Amino acid sequence: MPFTLDARHIQNMSAATAIEPHWGYADRAVPCTNDAGSCAYLDDVYSSHDRGMLYSGILWCVIGAILLLWVVLNQSNAPTLSPSLASTEPAGLVRARRAVRALACKYLLPDAARLVFGRTTRLQVLTLALLVGYLLVFSFVGIVYHTWVTPVSDMPGVYNTRDSIGPWSDRVGTLAYALTPLSVLLSSRESFLSVITGLPYQSFNFLHRWLGYIIFVQSSLHTIGWCVVELRLYQPQPTVGLEWVTQTYIIWGIVAMILLLLMFALSTPWGIRLTGYETFRKLHYVLAMVYIGACWAHWKALKCFMWPSLIFWFLDRGARLVRTALLHYHPDHTGGGLALKPAAASITRFPDPEHGDVLRLNLENGQDPWDVGQHYYLCFPKSSVWQSHPFTPLNLPVVKNGTVQHSYLLRAKGGETKKIANLAIESKSTPVILTGAYGESIATHLTPSTNILCIAGGTGITYVLPVLLGLARQPPSPDRKVELIWAIRHTANTEWIEAELDLLQKARNTLNLEIRIFATRDATSKTPSEASIENCNLTVPKIEEKAPIESEASCCGCDKPASVERLGGSEDSSRHPDLPRLVSSFVGDTVRGPTSVFASGPGGMISDLRDIVASCNDGPKVWKGQERFDVRLVCDDRLEW
Structure with a gap:
């Protein structure tokens, strides 16, 4: 079905000899039968949007090329090469690779602007800067910067001011849509990016957070730009403004902007301290999904970016459930068959009233061993089934009689771990639900x-x-x-x-x-x-x-x-x-x-x-x-x- 918004550009669809489709935008009536200024403005609008879609595609092609190059370099640097192949590698190439790595480490490993970015390496900030540079350039390239004053039909002496702020606002809005799937990918625990790069999911948290800030800024500029156009430049007012703001797609756009504002406020350090991390995390999940739906309703022609976002999110949630089920799906010795059962963990408590008690958990679970350096998310059903926290096993993963022992240290400062410390006073054991393992092998x-x-x-x-x-x-x-x-x-x-x-x-x-x-x-x-x-x-x-x-x-x-x-x-x-x-x-x-x-x-x-x-x-x-x-x-x- 063609996507049309006749009132938006005052196009005479009935007088058109052809309908020209534009991917991600309203169809265009050709030839243009409006006044010369309006036709020139429409030329700029549609050509600017087409370039914006092209630049969005180029952005994803660049991301794909970087990931492909990463895979190739990882394979060439893999230490698991057979000795016969490793011995044939030129010594000069080995030295060159190590020298480049040492040089990069010297300049890119330290923290960068801690007051602004927190405890984040220069490499992460450099990656963010490259992305921001690309977006800055391609938010402005290919737009004709001009102003057209055009008459309002049937209203002599009343004129519309058509400016390049409209095409530019559409451009930044398109780029915000295009970045949404990347933001979801960067936030996934069952990360496809981890599979490609070998880096654990938490390595992408910084980029996810700042990409969210970028999307918020882009969406704000998109909203402000069109408010200026529809509430000030288009005439007569307030008639045009009221008709515009009551349209369904604008209402959903306002909803999406409110949701994005809430996510931005809650993700700041002040917002997290105010609500608590677990509350922030749950709200973030819900608001993000509703936001994606609101974006879809606001501009369904760009659903090509919303579909992947939803798919990535549901795959992540589904994979977590599958991981947990595989870890706890064991034979039921009481009634026969198989059943989902949490692991029973013994608790050793080391009192520390000054800084919070330390708990040591020891448990056994029938599973495959994990790799050294990986961690698990632990959920304690006696306390809450809605929270889980990451902990690294302190022992080697050794399979004995079909089971692997886990040992963990927890410091009970507050929240969930404090509840477990209180439980440890009454009982020396507690059920634990595991999810994992996550992270890279070291x-x-x-x-x-x-x-x-x-x-x-x-x-x-x-x-x-x-x-x-x-x-x-x-x-x-x-x-x-x-x-x-x-x-x-x-x-x-x-x-x-x-x-x-x-x-x-x-x-x-x-x-x-x-x-x-x-x-x-x-x-x-x-x-x-x-x-x-x-x-x-x-x-x-x-x-x-x-x-x-x-x-x-x-x-x-x-x-x-x-x-x-x-x-x-x-x-x-x-x-x-x-x-x-x-x-x-x-x-x-x-x-x-x-x-x-x-x-x-x-x-x-x-x-x-x-x-x-x-x-x-x-x-x-x-x-x-x-x-x-x-x-x-x-x-x-x-x-x-």
Whole structure:
């Protein structure tokens, strides 16, 4: 069915000899029988719209080409190549690739304009800037900037002012529609972009948020532009304005703009603090779907952009349900057959009235193992079936008798985790519904020639601990250096992962592993050696004020005990580890090979590490064969270098 809006451009459809279709816009009557000024204006309107659709298509072609190039580069850089193929790769090409990576890391890894963009790397901001640059250019190109004063039929002496603001408003509106599917793609947890690029879904959160801001600005400009045209430039007023604003498609446009304004307000830091994150998230889902429907009703000729948006959203929601069902669809031993059952998790509670209790959950589930570095969303039905939160398993995924054990650390500061902490007082177990696994595998960074530095703050140890446990199962690599730096508030916090630390302690000599723990709230020790844990047992809550005796240090099979350095002066003051010195010292002391830094902790620590790791990279030196200046950061946001 042709899409017509006769009143919009005062076209005489009955006098037309042909109807000219335009993709995404009203059909045009040809030849134009209006006055010369109106016909020239219509020429500009339709040619501008056609170019806008072309530029939208070019935008998606560029996105597709970038994704295709990404796949090709990922395949060429894949470390899973067979040894025979890897050995045939020219050494110069390998050095060149590593040098380019080190050079890019040096300049694109640090945070960019934190006051504006938050804790976001320069790479993310550069990607956003390229998109904004494209939109700025093609929002104005191909429009004839002119003003036409045309008579109003049957009203002598009354004139319409037709200006290029109309075609320009249509252009920015078209681009806003074209960006909607991309915004939905960037927000998906079951992300198609992750499949293509290998980056986890959370790496796209920054672009999703700012793309939403761009769509809001474009839609606002589109609305303001047409309000100026219909309520001021077209005559006679207020007749034209009232007839325009009461049309169905305009009413739906107003609804869409109100919904977009609500989403924008709720997505700001102030909006999220006001409503709470979970409320914001649920409202965002609902408002986004209603917004897409309102956009469809406002301008159905551009439904080609709304269809993909809806499809991407429903695929994401459906895939989440399928993942959850596959994880919990197990044999029912009571009645036979299969049934959906949550996993039963045991709870160990570590009281901390000052900063919130820490809970350790241990559960077993019949499933395939996940990859180290991935995480699961946990839902606690006893508390709420409408909320789930991401947590990284701190243990290695090992299948035993058809089941895999999961272990998690949760700090109960408030909200859902606080409810679980209260439940733990009454019961030592709780049902858990899992969804996942999500995120990238970090096993590709654990090659024998790569030095490993793990840095964690507090419960962030769950991200780096599986890396070390996995290394303990690999054949030893004599020249590889491995180190763990863990910042905790109190020495007693080592109880969270007592068994895992004992395993690492036994594997220290084999791994060439150094374990350094910093207690930021405990009374300051004179020297790190004086804070050494007696008998090499990392899990003793209290540390005596003495250096270890040689016999004590050797009783657990290690030649040097792990140490806890206490940095705080009192319970209400703390200092943090000197990360620039620690990282630089580690990189400088490596024998050979690049370094991968695995990190998880507070945002400030991650931002500092980005600056530190960037400063350690040197592309020209890597090109000359000095691999130690090729340093990669792999952290919770999985922005990989």
